[in-house]
Amino acid sequence: MSSDQARKTSEEKTVTGPISDAEGIDFDLIEQLFFAYRDFTSDPDAILEKSGFGRAHHRVVHFVNRQPGMTVADLLDTLRITKQSLARVLKQLVDSGYIHQVVGPKDRRQRRLYPTLKGRELALELARPQSRRIAKALSALDPQGRDMVRTFLQGMTDTD
Amino acid sequence: MSSDQARKTSEEKTVTGPISDAEGIDFDLIEQLFFAYRDFTSDPDAILEKSGFGRAHHRVVHFVNRQPGMTVADLLDTLRITKQSLARVLKQLVDSGYIHQVVGPKDRRQRRLYPTLKGRELALELARPQSRRIAKALSALDPQGRDMVRTFLQGMTDTD
């Protein structure tokens, strides 16, 4: 038994076999997701360092560009972070001219968020390497396979 | 033009249209990945709170269970974090009896990492909801589609 080694330094029972086959759980896929996302975010991270921003800024820039005119509340819902966490990065993006706040046209309590030209350009710059990576990954698939990937990712997401 | 609102509070040019169609970049998929991963990690996060651990602990527990006997250096390579970041969480896991260190059988400088029974159980508990989520997402696909998802995720990952 290979647990001889374990007994050398302690009487605690250690487990020497991989977990892979337990309960029919797909550990491979769990892991694949981790690696894919780790590398997916590493591209923009490198770019962000230049501007002194982080991943949190990226998310804000992305969603404001996707949905110009969205409110702060919309953004909080999307990111699922607290007001204070958002406020910090949002303020920096507004102060440095990437995002612009406009008083709501109907409801003047709202602050509608819009990208500036600079903000649009940053969003594009960050999206390019991610898009390249996705295109490469999808290139191994036929159109049907690409739809399946979309279906899968939607199925992974909570519906609310 | 809807940029009238923007001009109200500043002379900075704002962009009012969504970025979606620019440069043929697949913003939908970029976003889907974010949402999928956000929700994928939310399940174990809730469980981890009970033990007072965080996402970093989860990763360590996962990989040590996947590859019992792996060295600290292996783990650093896998997680792509620094020695100090790992040391902190690893120490906590060792001290609270989830992971066990064994002096390397060939090279006594190494510390081989093994899960304890408690560590194996935690890994399973954390993997269960993730597995459920994946199973649900894959259930919409045929066997071929499931292979495509795997191919896609591998294509998203750096090969090194």
Next chain:
DNA sequence: AAAATATGTCAACAAGGCTGACATATTTGA
């Protein structure tokens, strides 16, 4: 015996989560 390697540890710092409390402006509803 010296150099390289694997690991651990210390101090310090930064990003980005969190909480709770409170202020302001504005809209809504009784």
Next chain:
DNA sequence: TCAAATATGTCAGCCTTGTTGACATATTTT
């Protein structure tokens, strides 16, 4: 109309988890 609810901003402070750089120890390699 006036009180309550809402949208946002802000302050102070905390925690986790990432970072760097330096240095210590044990062990292996050359």
